[in-house]
């Protein structure tokens with residue numbers, strides 16, 4: 001560290017995005033520092049998932065720019081964006097994402113296999129994360145055999161297994177009861193803080209937002225308020 005403010009790991013400038021008839025993002029500017037935990041909140045339909053998808057390079061926004069880990073996503077083609085995501089980003093999406101035909105163990109090992117690690121190394125690392133996620137008894141199960149909470153924890157394990165610098169999570173506790181949600185957040189926020197990863201957490205749950213360093217509240221596709229929480 002040279003005493004200067006560290007480069008943000010994520011920086012959105014004037015990001016706009018519309019689906020056919022709906023304008024979802026109307027000029028969003030925000031940044032996230034290394035190791036920062038940021039909650040993105042706001043009512044249903046305000047653009048949270050679209051924002052997260054644009055920030056992670058899954059959706060290419062129609063206006064503005066996104067810098068992720070020092071790279072201008074608009075200047076990267078799809079392959080380069082995929083490689084950046086695979087190497088340095090962990091994502092937990094709002095709706096199902098485990099590969100149905102693979103065991104829980106292989107689902108969690110998959111990001112490492114795609115990165116070229118050998119099977120034994122990938123499986124060992126995946127087993128570690130599954131144990132940490134309280135899923136040691138479900139490694140051989142298929143995703144369909146898991147409860148909603150277990151599936152979410154497996155998705156979190158899969159997002160963390162590569163040791164990402166930035167983690168994006170979209171309503172990770174959405175389908176969970178209070179206890180399940182607490183466990184999942186302990187896992188996600190704990191891993192991010194321990195590893196020094198930045199975490200961008202989309203949620204409409206105040207309890208979840210309270211764990212963040214900063215809350216960015218959206219309303220109708222714009223930033224309505226930013227609150228520093230710690």
Ligand SMILES: Nc1ncnc2c1ncn2[C@@H]1O[C@H](COP(=O)(O)OP(=O)(O)OP(=O)(O)O)[C@@H](O)[C@H]1O
Nearest residue numbers: 019020022023024043044045046047048049050051
């Ligand atoms: N694939 C799509 N096609 C058309 N419209 C979409 C699509 N995805 C989102 N939208 C619309 O864009 C707006 C923002 O949606 P988005 O999913 O980003 O909201 P959200 O804040 O994540 O909502 P929720 O809290 O319900 O998950 C909404 O009006 C939504 O209907």
Ligand SMILES: [Mg+2]
Nearest residue numbers: 048049050094
């Ligand atoms: Mg959403």
